[in-house]
Amino acid sequence: MHPAPASRAELPTAGASSLPRFVFLGLAVALLFILDLAAGSVRIPPIEALSALFGAGENETWKSILGIFRLPKALTALFSGAALAVSGLVLQTLFRNPLAGPDTLGIGAGASVGAGLVVLVAGRSGSTFIGELGLAGYSALALASALGAAAVLALILMISRRLASNLTLLIVGILIGYFAGSILSLMVFFSSPQKVQIYLGWTWGSFGGVTRERLPVLLAFILLGLGLLLGKTKALDAILLGDRVAESIGVDTRATRRRILIAASLLAGAVTAFCGPVAFLGIAAPQGARRFFRSSSHRILLPASALAGSFLALLADDLAQVTAQGLVLPLNPLLALLGAPLILGIFLGSPRKEVAA
Amino acid sequence: MRLLETEGLSVGYWPRGRRHPGGEARRVLSGLDLSMEEGRFVALLGPNGSGKSTLLRTLVGMQWPLEGRVRLSGRDLARLGVEERATLVAAVLTERFDSGWFSVFDIVSFGRYPHTDFRNLLSAADVLAVEAALEAVGLSDFAGRLFSELSDGERQKAMIARALAQETPLLVLDEPTAFLDAPARIEIFHLARRLARGGKAVLLSTHEVDLALRESDSLWLIDRGRGLLVGSPETLALDGSVGEAFDRPGLSFDPASGLFRAPEDRHPFALGVSGGDPVGLAWTIRLAERLGLTLAPEGGRYDAAVRVDRSAEGQVWVLETAKGSRDLSSISELEVALLGLLAERPTPDSSASPPQSQAL
Numbered sequence: 001m002h003p004a005p006a007s008r009a010e011l012p013t014a015g016a017s018s019l020p021r022f023v024f025l026g027l028a029v030a031l032l033f034i035l036d037l038a039a040g041s042v043r044i045p046p047i048e049a050l051s052a053l054f055g056a057g058e059n060e061t062w063k064s065i066l067g068i069f070r071l072p073k074a075l076t077a078l079f080s081g082a083a084l085a086v087s088g089l090v091l092q093t094l095f096r097n098p099l100a101g102p103d104t105l106g107i108g109a110g111a112s113v114g115a116g117l118v119v120l121v122a123g124r125s126g127s128t129f130i131g132e133l134g135l136a137g138y139s140a141l142a143l144a145s146a147l148g149a150a151a152v153l154a155l156i157l158m159i160s161r162r163l164a165s166n167l168t169l170l171i172v173g174i175l176i177g178y179f180a181g182s183i184l185s186l187m188v189f190f191s192s193p194q195k196v197q198i199y200l201g202w203t204w205g206s207f208g209g210v211t212r213e214r215l216p217v218l219l220a221f222i223l224l225g226l227g228l229l230l231g232k233t234k235a236l237d238a239i240l241l242g243d244r245v246a247e248s249i250g251v252d253t254r255a256t257r258r259r260i261l262i263a264a265s266l267l268a269g270a271v272t273a274f275c276g277p278v279a280f281l282g283i284a285a286p287q288g289a290r291r292f293f294r295s296s297s298h299r300i301l302l303p304a305s306a307l308a309g310s311f312l313a314l315l316a317d318d319l320a321q322v323t324a325q326g327l328v329l330p331l332n333p334l335l336a337l338l339g340a341p342l343i344l345g346i347f348l349g350s351p352r353k354e355v356a357a
Numbered sequence: 358m359r360l361l362e363t364e365g366l367s368v369g370y371w372p373r374g375r376r377h378p379g380g381e382a383r384r385v386l387s388g389l390d391l392s393m394e395e396g397r398f399v400a401l402l403g404p405n406g407s408g409k410s411t412l413l414r415t416l417v418g419m420q421w422p423l424e425g426r427v428r429l430s431g432r433d434l435a436r437l438g439v440e441e442r443a444t445l446v447a448a449v450l451t452e453r454f455d456s457g458w459f460s461v462f463d464i465v466s467f468g469r470y471p472h473t474d475f476r477n478l479l480s481a482a483d484v485l486a487v488e489a490a491l492e493a494v495g496l497s498d499f500a501g502r503l504f505s506e507l508s509d510g511e512r513q514k515a516m517i518a519r520a521l522a523q524e525t526p527l528l529v530l531d532e533p534t535a536f537l538d539a540p541a542r543i544e545i546f547h548l549a550r551r552l553a554r555g556g557k558a559v560l561l562s563t564h565e566v567d568l569a570l571r572e573s574d575s576l577w578l579i580d581r582g583r584g585l586l587v588g589s590p591e592t593l594a595l596d597g598s599v600g601e602a603f604d605r606p607g608l609s610f611d612p613a614s615g616l617f618r619a620p621e622d623r624h625p626f627a628l629g630v631s632g633g634d635p636v637g638l639a640w641t642i643r644l645a646e647r648l649g650l651t652l653a654p655e656g657g658r659y660d661a662a663v664r665v666d667r668s669a670e671g672q673v674w675v676l677e678t679a680k681g682s683r684d685l686s687s688i689s690e691l692e693v694a695l696l697g698l699l700a701e702r703p704t705p706d707s708s709a710s711p712p713q714s715q716a717l
Contacts, residue, residue, distance in 0.1 A: 096454070234473075237459075237467070240456075240457065241454045241456070241467065242453075244450045244452045245450075245516075245519075247419055248417065248419075248443065248449070248520070248523075249523060250439050250440035250442065250471035251439065251470065252439045290458070294458055295458050296457030296459050297458075297463065
């Protein structure tokens with residue numbers, strides 16, 4: 001973090017000690033990434049998968065499977081996981097609440113409404129298959145989803161100025177989630193069965209729906225969201241100490257809050273549009289990162305959460321391929337299976353101060 | 358140099374935010390022409406809800422003034438950017454937060470924020486400033502500890518160190534002694550005074566009237582009726598302003614001792630107290646007051662008299678009553694003896710006797 005005076009060596013938050021952890025987590029993510037390329041209805045040995053990736057393999061079928069399906073899917077998992085985790089991290093910072101996240105604050109639900117409007121209402125019947133949406137359509141879907149997410153976040157932020165308690169805020173988030181959910185139900189009710197089926201498939205959550213052509217759109221949104229947070233790590237740290245402290249040391253809290261809101265909406269909104277409402281990852285990954293890196297500094301937590309998010313997403317996707325033998329398990333139940341015990345473990349296994357943002 | 362200056366400043370709140378200019382503003386304090394110079398320690402005193410925090414927040418730019426102007430080091434506060442402002446004034450306001458995995462060093466280094474670029478890497482000079490700030494508050498040995506493991510007093514000192522690391526000419530502390538034990542409260546006041554002697558201007562709001570009277574160079578006293586009064590501690594104590602600002606039924610400021618006292622019904626039993634040992638004498642008087650005895654005026658009528666002296670074995674209390682004189686070797690023996698004397702006399706009907714305010 002900073003040039004270390006002699007006494008800094010034993011600091012619990014010293015930046016130097018986090019390097020081995022980054023290496024470890026990075027290797028784990030790389031391993032899961034390769035496994036994700038290998039696993040599926042057609043099994044490809046990991047070594048072959050790796051060499052095919054670099055154009056060295058001989059099996060053309062494997063090559064096309066990898067190029068058309070597996071690689072985009074693995075990359076989607078890699079980046080979506082990172083995006084959701086970072087979105088969760090900055091929301092936990094913004095609300096100073098370890099339980100904040102794209103899904104608990106109803107932001108996922110907002111994104112779903114945005115996406116639902118495109119899929120269920122706006123699309124011409126018959127051509128509204130997500131699979132048949134053109135690039136423009138997909139961008140519209142992502143944008144609508146991000147706008148839905150931003151609308152909910154803005155609403156929550158507005159309410160948060162009137163409510164002192166973070167707990168109340170979470171309850172508000174849950175209520176907004178219900179509200180958005182009922183709007184979705186109504187849209188589903190008045191929609192055609194065809195669209196509803198597509199919509200329901202979307203709500204299961206999957207990294208597999210993003211084709212090679214669409215991947216750049218998703219990546220653009222994610223990179224935009226991440227870019228907004230670049231160079232803002234210290235302001236994010238300061239927000240953790242409360243608005244008064246932050247303002248006293250010269251942080252423009254309004255601008256920072258706005259930036260967090262936009263970044264979190266872009267990240268969560270885009271991922272939700274492309275992969276469906278992915279639950280738990282946004283809360284669990286930053287929690288795990290905080291615990292694993294024993295740090296509250298965003299200089300460490302931003303990359304750490306991103307890695308942890310990629311790790312969880314790839315792990316869930318690997319499990320989805322491996323367990324079902326040809327079937328692809330939906331992502332959300334798996335993530336809840338992984339995430340819920342993780343969060344519970346973190347809360348039970350540590351004093352409050354370690355859990356909190 | 359004037360580090361802080363206000364001109365016709367009014368602080369308070371607009372009804373439902375600033376966007377309703379038609380509404381009646383709630384004025385907390387108005388017409389303030391205040392100023393602070395370097396090297397001064399000013400204590401802001403006032404009863405609960407008198408507007409101390411509102412004033413401080415306005416002075417550091419976290420709340421808009423209703424009217425008037427605030428200048429920091431000669432520059433108009435309203436025209437300063439957040440970051441620029443942070444180089445002129447550092448504020449420690451009351452706000453609890455969860456410090457997670459931040460160490461004390463980390464927290465204090467937040468004070469360097471306005472001095473670093475967007476990467477916020479600490480230079481060697483920044484590290485020195487942080488270490489100097491830790492040293493100033495006596496927390497050098499705590500640098501590597503987790504902030505969350507500190508006691509309330511240590512936390513407060515670390516937050517002051519954070520403000521010091523900011524290296525601003527003006528330091529504003531809002532009730533830094535709240536929730537602290539007595540020694541920690543005194544330490545904070547000593548620290549504030551030391552910092553002022555070092556050249557900073559320190560403005561501190563507090564409920565600690567006696568400490569503020571003792572330690573500060575100047576008082577800003579908020580009186581609900583008369584607004585904000587400025588003066589030296591002695592001036593405001595002697596002219597009765599402190600008493601007027603804080604007195605309430607059942608409690609009054611005693612300018613002689615600088616303490617608040619509750620006038621209560623006293624037992625008519627009059628005790629004469631004298632002695633050659635000033636410390637023993639002071640505590641004997643306190644014992645008599647605690648037991649609710651009347652202190653006999655010098656040369657006046659008394660039911661019993663006690664004389665405190667220092668002998669070879671230590672303090673000795675000579676208790677003189679109608680029955681004769683007894684030597685007591687400890688103040689607790691004196692208490693037992695006095696309680697015995699009281700028990701022999703009928704208890705006064707407290708409801709019938711008017712409350713007496715008793716001079717020392």
